[in-house]
Amino acid sequence: MDINFSSIVPSLPFILQGIWVTLQIVAISLLIGFAWGIVLALLKISRIKPLMFLADAYTSIFRGTPLVLQLLIIYFGLPQLLGFPIEPYPAAVAAFSLNSAAYISEIIRAGINAIDKGQTEAAMALGVPYTKMMKDIILPQAFKNILPALMNEFITLTKESAIVTVIGVQDIMRRAYQVGADTYNYFAPLIFAGIIYYILVMLLTLLGKGVERRMKRSD
Template identity: 55%
Template sequence: MNLDFARIAESIPFILTGINVTLQFTLISAVLGFIWGTILSLFKISSFKPLYWFGMAYTSIFRGTPLLVTLSLIYFATPQLTGYNISGFEAGVITFTLNSGAYISEVIRAGILAVDRGQAEAAMSLGVRYKPLMLDIILPQAIKNILPALVNESIALLKDSTLVSTIGAQDLLRRAQIVGAQKYVYFEPLLLVAVIYYVMVMILTVASVILENQLRRSS
């Protein structure tokens, strides 16, 4: 094997700058996806049929469509349809928010349905309205139960974020590819990026375990 990391030593800071782009993209998409997924999950348990069918149809479309196709569609079709020259970062955030929202909605819906129905009935018998019932009683318990699934979705989002490199966003993978093209070596920069992603995933995993333990002790 002919490995020579010295050839990319001066380009390592350029690659590492991509960590900020990757983390910003993942954080924004995760937060917005969680909010949108929560709304969709409420649609799916709603007795109002138009909302229910919208939530189910939305989830079916985004779960049945390849993520890369959706990303390409938003990035290339937006300028054609609206005249707005969308950036790769913006297209990625929109795509992953819409896509992760579909998956998260199913996770949250399952968590809500897993909460003892008697609690909701008891709260309603005491005159608790729907909004505080969901925000103060049902959702906190549901999120505690589905925390591992939410962490898995966040990890998947972090790893799938490499897809934005296909539309020019300068994340970690894109920067490694640029360095590889400049230095005529690809294994070293790509290996470095793989290690960085592994470390980030491990940090997220350890943080989730700590959070789960704290929630168990507080319950």
């Protein structure tokens, strides 16, 4: 069996270009998922039962089904209902955003519940509006507590983004697969793709630890 890494050297820049595609999808999806996750978390801790039920049902569905299934439904299924095609890139962002929001909402909810209830009661007693209380008092403290969990979700999303190859997005994995098909040597480009993902995860881990240390010093 010929495992020749030198045969893929001319194609390395092509594979490396996929890093930008991967990071774009992950970053946009995380931002949208984070915003939607905050909304879901607030609905879950609200006293309006129908909204609580809807938020819990949403989380249950997206956490209880495979991400690749959600991606395929959005990319292949929705166009049959809507009557127009959905491009691979928006489909990937939509799937990752909706899925990530379900997990992030649980992380944020746990962070909010970990805050001493006395702070909420004191704010209410002082007449602080609910929106201002959440924005200025509760959420900032909750975010400090849940930062490691959020970084873990960021890392997980980065690795899971490789599934976009099934719908043709030109990410790291897709480009590595194409190089393998062109050179009849799949092992080398896939190993190279694995190294890229590993480096990205290590960099994100170091970034998360750095931000966490900085936030602890600012306490």
